[in-house]
Amino acid sequence: MALPESRTLSLIFKYVDDHVLNYIELLKEAVAIKSVSCSPHLRDDCITMVKWLHCKLKALGVEAEECDVGTQTLPDGRPLRLPPVILGSLGNDPSKPTVCIYGHIDVQPAAQEDGWHTEPFNLTEIDGKLYGRGASDDKGPVLCWLNAIQAYQKQELPIPVNLKFVFEAMEESGSEGLEDLLKQRKESFFQNVDYVCISDNYWLGKDKPCLTYGLRGLCYFFIEVTCACKDLHSGVYGGTINEAMSDMVYLLSRLVDKDGTILIPNINNDVLPVTDDERRQYQEIDFSVLDYKTELGSPSLLHKEDKTKLLMSRWRFPSLSVHGMEGCFSDPGTKTVIPRKVIGKFSIRIVPNQDPIAVEKAVVDYLNKEWAKRGSSNKFKVSMVHGAKAWVTDPRNSNYEAAIRATKRVYNTEPDMTREGGSIPITLTFQEVTDKSVILIPIGACDDGAHSQNEKLDRRNYIQGTKLLAAYLYEIGKMGK
Numbered sequence: 001m002a003l004p005e006s007r008t009l010s011l012i013f014k015y016v017d018d019h020v021l022n023y024i025e026l027l028k029e030a031v032a033i034k035s036v037s038c039s040p041h042l043r044d045d046c047i048t049m050v051k052w053l054h055c056k057l058k059a060l061g062v063e064a065e066e067c068d069v070g071t072q073t074l075p076d077g078r079p080l081r082l083p084p085v086i087l088g089s090l091g092n093d094p095s096k097p098t099v100c101i102y103g104h105i106d107v108q109p110a111a112q113e114d115g116w117h118t119e120p121f122n123l124t125e126i127d128g129k130l131y132g133r134g135a136s137d138d139k140g141p142v143l144c145w146l147n148a149i150q151a152y153q154k155q156e157l158p159i160p161v162n163l164k165f166v167f168e169a170m171e172e173s174g175s176e177g178l179e180d181l182l183k184q185r186k187e188s189f190f191q192n193v194d195y196v197c198i199s200d201n202y203w204l205g206k207d208k209p210c211l212t213y214g215l216r217g218l219c220y221f222f223i224e225v226t227c228a229c230k231d232l233h234s235g236v237y238g239g240t241i242n243e244a245m246s247d248m249v250y251l252l253s254r255l256v257d258k259d260g261t262i263l264i265p266n267i268n269n270d271v272l273p274v275t276d277d278e279r280r281q282y283q284e285i286d287f288s289v290l291d292y293k294t295e296l297g298s299p300s301l302l303h304k305e306d307k308t309k310l311l312m313s314r315w316r317f318p319s320l321s322v323h324g325m326e327g328c329f330s331d332p333g334t335k336t337v338i339p340r341k342v343i344g345k346f347s348i349r350i351v352p353n354q355d356p357i358a359v360e361k362a363v364v365d366y367l368n369k370e371w372a373k374r375g376s377s378n379k380f381k382v383s384m385v386h387g388a389k390a391w392v393t394d395p396r397n398s399n400y401e402a403a404i405r406a407t408k409r410v411y412n413t414e415p416d417m418t419r420e421g422g423s424i425p426i427t428l429t430f431q432e433v434t435d436k437s438v439i440l441i442p443i444g445a446c447d448d449g450a451h452s453q454n455e456k457l458d459r460r461n462y463i464q465g466t467k468l469l470a471a472y473l474y475e476i477g478k479m480g481k
C-alpha cells in the first residue's frame with residue numbers, strides 16, 4: 001500500500017540522516033581506488049573501480065552487465081583495453097516511468113606534491129568537508145544514487161520508478177567507446193527510458209542548489225614537435241639545432257591573446273548571436289562576481305568584472321586553454337637538457353551550433369600556416385584527440401518540474417536554472433538515443449575544486465544530495481507513466 005507522500009519522504013530522509021557515517025565510509029572506499037583514466041599505468045585501477053561498483057549495484061539487486069567497449073590507441077600507437085561500461089536495470093514495472101541514470105567513476109590525476117593538504121586518494125574530513133580526488137567529480141554523486149536506492153529498500157518502500165544505470169570509467173578522457181555502445185543499445189536497453197538524469201556538475205554558488213540545462217563541448221588537441229633522436233646536453237649541442245621547445249612555445253603563443261580572444265581565424269563562425277531574451281535571462285541570475293574572483297585568487301578577471309559577460313564567457317562562448325606539455329622538464333632544479341620531442345596540449349570548449357569537425361579543420365589549417373611561417377626544419381604534427389559537441393535543452397518539461405519540486409522539498413528553495421562551461425561528452429548522445437528529456441542535477445558546490453588541488457564535497461551536499469535524488473525519483477514516480 002502506498003504511504004501518504006509526506007510519510008514516504010520523511011522515512012527516507014530519516015534513514016539517510018541515520019546512515020551518514022556509512023555513506024562516508026563508502027565514499028572513502030571509492031576514493032581509495034586510483035581510477036585515473038588518462039594514465040595508462042592506472043588502467044587496472046579503472047577496471048577495479050568498475051568491478052567495485054558492479055558489486056555494490058548487485059548488492060542492491062541491480063542486474064548489471066560489464067560491457068566490453070574494446071581498446072583505445074595510445075598516442076605512441078600502443079593499444080590499451082578500455083574499462084568496461086556498466087549497464088544495469090532495477091525494476092520492470094510497466095505502470096512506472098523509467099529513469100536512466102548516468103555517472104562516471106574515473107577521475108583526473110592527483111598528487112599530494114601538487115599542493116594537496118591531504119593525501120588525494122584517502123578521503124579525509126575536515127570541518128565538514130570531505131577531501132579526496134573524485135569526492136565531487138563524480139564518485140560522490142554516483143554514490144548518492146546508490147544511497148538513495150538503499151534507503152528506499154531498507155525502509156521497505158517501493159522504488160517509485162524503474163531504473164536504468166550507465167556508469168563508465170573513461171569520462172575524463174573523452175568517454176571512448178561509450179557513444180557506440182549507447183547507439184548499439186538504442187532499441188534494446190534504452191527502449192523504454194522516459195527520463196535521463198545526470199549528476200556530474202556543480203552549483204553556481206556555495207549555498208543555493210541549481211538545475212542545469214546546458215554544457216559546452218570539448219575539442220582536445222595535441223601538437224607534436226620533434227628535433228632529435230634523443231635528449232641533448234644544451235652545453236654540448238645548444239646553438240646547433242632548432243629546438244623543439246622553442247618551436248612549441250612559439251606555436252602555443254599563437255593560440256590565444258591576453259584578453260582571452262582565440263586567434264584562430266573562422267573559429268567563431270558558427271557561434272549563435274546573443275538574443276535580447278538571453279541577455280535578460282543572464283541579468284537575472286543570482287551570481288557574485290566578487291565571490292568568484294575571491295575563490296579563484298586571481299588578481300583580475302577578463303571582461304571588466306561584468307556578471308553577464310563573465311557568465312556568457314563560461315557558458316555560451318568558446319574558450320581556449322593551454323594545459324601542458326609532455327616530454328619537457330618540469331621538476332624543481334636546473335636540468336640543462338634539450339628535449340628531443342615535446343607534445344603540447346590544448347583544448348577548446350565549444351558551444352551550441354559549433355561542430356567539432358569544423359573546429360578541427362580551422363585549428364589544423366591555422367597551425368599548419370603558423371608552422372610554415374616559423375620556417376623550422378623540425379618534424380611537426382597536430383591532431384584532435386577527441387571532439388564532443390555542446391548540449392543545450394529547453395528545461396520547460398516534466399523532468400525539470402519534478403527536480404524543482406524535489407529541490408524545494410530538500411533545500412526549501414527554488415533552484416537556479418544554469419548552464420555550465422564544462423563538458424560531459426555523452427549528454428547529447430543520451431538525448432539522441434532516448435529522444436527524451438535529459439536533466440543535470442548537481443550535488444556539489446561551486447568551490448569543490450573538481451580537477452584541482454584539494455577537491456572536496458561538503459558533507460552537507462553529500463547527505464542532502466542523497467535526499468535530493470531520492471526525492472527526485474519520488475517526484476518522477478508521482479507523475480506516473
Ligand SMILES: NCC(=O)N[C@@H](Cc1c[nH]cn1)C(=O)O
Nearest residue numbers: 137171172173174200422423424
Ligand atoms: N564533470 C565533467 C567533466 O569534468 N568533464 C570533463 C570532460 C573531459 C573530456 N575530455 C577530458 N575531459 C571536462 O573537462 O569538462
Ligand SMILES: [Zn+2]
Nearest residue numbers: 104137138200
Ligand atoms: Zn565529471
Ligand SMILES: [Zn+2]
Nearest residue numbers: 137172450451
Ligand atoms: Zn571531471
